[in-house]
Amino acid sequence: MSINATGSAVHTTGVTAPVDVPRGLAGVVVTDTALGDVRGREGFYHYRQYSAVELAKTRSFEDVWHLMVHGELPDAARSAAFAAHTAALRALPDELRAVLPAVAAASGRSGPLAGLRTGLSLFGAEQGFRPVYDIDAERRRGDTLAACAVAPTLLAALYRLGRGLDPVEPREDLSFAANYLYMLTGSEPGPERARAVEQYLISTIDHGFNASTFTARVIASTGADVGACLVGAIGALSGPLHGGAPSRALDTIDAIGSSDRIDAWIRERVLAGDRIMGFGHPVYRTEDPRSRMLKGIAQEFGGPLVDFAVEVERQVEAILAELKPGRELHTNVEFYAGVVMELCGLPREMFTPTFAAARMVGWSANILEQSEDSKIIRPAARYVGPGAPVPVPSAA
The missing domain is CATH 1.10.580.10 (Citrate Synthase, domain 1)
Structure with a gap:
């Protein structure tokens, strides 16, 4: 597989015609599954039915x-x-x-x-x-x-x-x-x-x-x-x-520190092209349902960390809507996952291992x-290096 002039990947084999696919195989269906799915435009995902x-x-x-x-x-x-x-x-x-x-x-x-x-x-x-x-x-x-x-x-x-x-x-x-x-x-x-x-x-x-x-x-x-x-x-x-980086999302909350710093801190990083940890998702075009649920769990605990996280979410989403109109950037699972795990006493270095x-x-x-399918998954690549074969030069 290689990248063509349009930025798409090209799938080739010795016996089939090339097939253009998106970079990273985004959206390419490679198999059937009965295990679940993510419906990003609806903000919904399921395990089996x-x-x-x-x-x-x-x-x-x-x-x-x-x-x-x-x-x-x-x-x-x-x-x-x-x-x-x-x-x-x-x-x-x-x-x-x-x-x-x-x-x-x-x-x-x-x-x-x-x-x-x-x-x-x-x-x-x-x-x-x-x-x-x-x-x-x-x-x-x-x-x-x-x-x-x-x-x-x-x-x-x-x-x-x-x-x-x-x-x-x-x-x-x-x-x-x-x-x-x-x-x-x-x-x-x-x-x-x-x-x-x-x-x-x-x-x-x-x-x-x-x-x-x-x-x-x-x-x-x-x-x-x-x-x-x-x-x-x-x-x-x-x-x-x-x-994911629940700990890094929590580090962002810590770095902001107080409500009066949210606007300036976030604007500076958005305008610099930095990623705001805990916001945005490659699949969801609406609120991440995992984030919504975890926010509710965090609010049941309550306390200063939760109140501040909710305020950070509110202001960051408003700033992102202003600076990146039409992008629908909301909190993802990392944001409130970090808050919940912090409240439950998990060490930050164990957030991602817990996810695993x-x-x-x-x-x-x-x-x-x-394992029920005996077909090996084996895509192909298009060679784009120097023309071959070239005579092997002498070591002398």
């Missing part, structure tokens, strides 16, 4: 996890059974536990998300994950459940080890979200904090055919094992153009779906 926001408001993380990998919401009995089954998968194998201090030390500058890539790769190897094309659907699903269950344990342990603290062992009697907070802080969270984090986690499980989801599916299409697919997806998520822990469920569902 259900509104993702409604699911976040009414169901548990485990229930939505079940929906994504099994295709249906569980009743009360199956919900309890699934929660118990996945909770029993949280503990780290002894072989992995033994090397985590070295992983934490080696990834100290990059943080727990980088350590998660290594940890998950080692976990998959220790568990004997096999290529998805060599195992049946039940084994594939089991591999994804094990990986998703252990990821929060890995993240919390890496975070604590990086600060000279002992890891906190997971508890099977706590929900996914409550256990994650417990392992990070060493204290059992109150129900309000646990539920707020749970709703955030549910809201970020999946979001269309984004770069990391596509990466997971490309790797799955090669037949690679579940661990390899997930590690590749984490690598894509870690890029600053994709993974939730998104692993969506990646897993996509891996399982892609």
